[in-house]
Amino acid sequence: MANSHCVLEGEVVFLRYIQLSDVNDVYLSWLNDDKVMKGIISSGYDLKNLKSYVKDKITNKNTHFFAIITKSNNIHIGNIKLDFHDSKSNLSELGILIGNKNYWGKGIAKEACNLVMDYGFRKLNLRKIFLAVFENNIPAIKLYKSLGFKTEGKLIKHVSVDGVLYDKYLMGIFCNDYLKK
Numbered sequence: 001m002a003n004s005h006c007v008l009e010g011e012v013v014f015l016r017y018i019q020l021s022d023v024n025d026v027y028l029s030w031l032n033d034d035k036v037m038k039g040i041i042s043s044g045y046d047l048k049n050l051k052s053y054v055k056d057k058i059t060n061k062n063t064h065f066f067a068i069i070t071k072s073n074n075i076h077i078g079n080i081k082l083d084f085h086d087s088k089s090n091l092s093e094l095g096i097l098i099g100n101k102n103y104w105g106k107g108i109a110k111e112a113c114n115l116v117m118d119y120g121f122r123k124l125n126l127r128k129i130f131l132a133v134f135e136n137n138i139p140a141i142k143l144y145k146s147l148g149f150k151t152e153g154k155l156i157k158h159v160s161v162d163g164v165l166y167d168k169y170l171m172g173i174f175c176n177d178y179l180k181k
């Protein structure tokens with residue numbers, strides 16, 4: 001069973017709202033791990049600016065920022081958010097990071113994304129969820145396609161990683177299509 005802070009409960013993980021106390025050396029180590037950050041642009045965090053980033057997100061009414069916690073041993077292994085909620089166009093941007101690499105490839109990102117998409121479409125009544133992903137982030141692209149996201153466009157040779165230029169894909173899923181699944 002998930003603990004009392006649980007907001008969204010899956011089979012393997014539960015999601016609860018992230019707190020400032022979640023910002024610690026472990027969380028910071030994810031953002032300094034080249035393997036985790038291979039497909040993400042990041043601007044060099046330390047504990048101070050990470051705290052202020054999380055504080056901004058927590059206090060922003062257009063962001064729903066969750067910690068991903070394992071149910072078996074209550075470990076914080078990553079984060080997921082619905083960000084930049086635009087109430088006029090009724091859409092939000094999905095972002096996910098499983099920082100603890102021991103938990104990759106076990107279906108956890110898929111479970112967490114489904115929990116948040118369900119929340120976005122059924123509770124927040126979003127019309128659409130969108131995201132951006134770089135061409136070199138094969139695991140993330142597979143994940144999003146398996147969730148039903150469709151590629152809507154791409155920015156060509158948009159990002160440089162280790163001197164190689166990659167496209168940036170823009171992907172989206174509509175509420176109707178998600179609920180049909």
Ligand SMILES: CC(C)(COP(=O)(O)OP(=O)(O)OC[C@H]1O[C@@H](n2cnc3c(N)ncnc32)[C@H](O)[C@@H]1OP(=O)(O)O)[C@@H](O)C(=O)NCCC(=O)NCCS
Pocket residue numbers: 035036037039040096097098099103104105106107108109110111132133134137138139140142143144146
């Ligand atoms: C991308 C990421 C979220 C995937 O998390 P995960 O928990 O390992 O993914 P899952 O186990 O839920 O897999 C989901 C799907 O992606 C596929 N997948 C995951 N990792 C893969 C890999 N390395 N190679 C190929 N496919 C992969 C799975 O096969 C699965 O597809 P299926 O449902 O059709 O079987 C994780 O690697 C991560 O956090 N990376 C660093 C941060 C990041 O890049 N975030 C995305 C930014 S756009």
